[in-house]
Amino acid sequence: MAGESLVALAERLGDLCREHGLTAATAESCTGGLVADAITDVAGASRYFLGGVVAYADRAKTVQLGVGPELIASHGAVSAQVARAMAAGVRERFGADVAVAVTGIAGPGGGSEAKPIGLTYIAVADHDGVDVRRHLWSGDRAANKLASATAALELLLERIVTTASAGAVGASGGDEA
């Protein structure tokens, strides 16, 4: 079972998905399934969570998520470009309304000067497009996984709330016009 703070975020995700009639999917590299695990700790998650891909190997990113091999070759698996493609890919493949993707270097190996341990990109996709954020965590492997999973759920929640309130304003404006 995922930690309490993660599960609290996952419960909030469940509330929002039910409230707005949304389905969700996940694409995870460095978090390795922790985001999906937290989401599915919530009873009734099958009503809005369609599933996800743990794409550790590059081949998993291309075959399961449709990330272009040239994108990985040009920018590296840990990049804003690949995070965006993972989020858009998992959303399309699973037929979900919203999707979140995480790619990063959890450590202790795999870091470089250009891409240090803790570097993580998190992307969120919905019908309006894809956004990506860059993080640089300073913990050990377990702490970096947890920080990334927390940030992924937070970004997903933020996007749903923002889109929902923008939709409400738009509808209200239309009524007034």
Next chain:
Amino acid sequence: MAGESLVALAERLGDLCREHGLTAATAESCTGGLVADAITDVAGASRYFLGGVVAYADRAKTVQLGVGPELIASHGAVSAQVARAMAAGVRERFGADVAVAVTGIAGPGGGSEAKPIGLTYIAVADHDGVDVRRHLWSGDRAANKLASATAALELLLERIVTTASAGAVGASGGDEA
């Protein structure tokens, strides 16, 4: 981070995969990513763990794992047949040597007289074929997820050890002949 006992099993998996030069993949329904999360808690897991699919929705099982829709319609998503197809499917799609799949009813909802809460099928696939086991857990959602993830890692370890020792006996027999 997954619990200590799960991570101990995941560390053993890492040792065996490195020892025998094997790659692994996972397909999870009711465990929701917990197996992959435990495997990726081990530093260096990217050397042998290719990734996995969290296939919560039926569509995820068909699109991401190649499970036949008619198999789900005939036997239900929680069945020995679907567990076998998930294991074989994820092994093929990820190009892994060994793969494990879990499908079950974690609860508290989703149970029936024919398929009660806690019913879980776990399948393991390698080049020799696919095996499946049936379990009936009696815990709550969190306990059932943990029991299923533990049994999945145990089955994967058992299969690797058995196949490896059978291979060694076969090679030894060949040498003596």
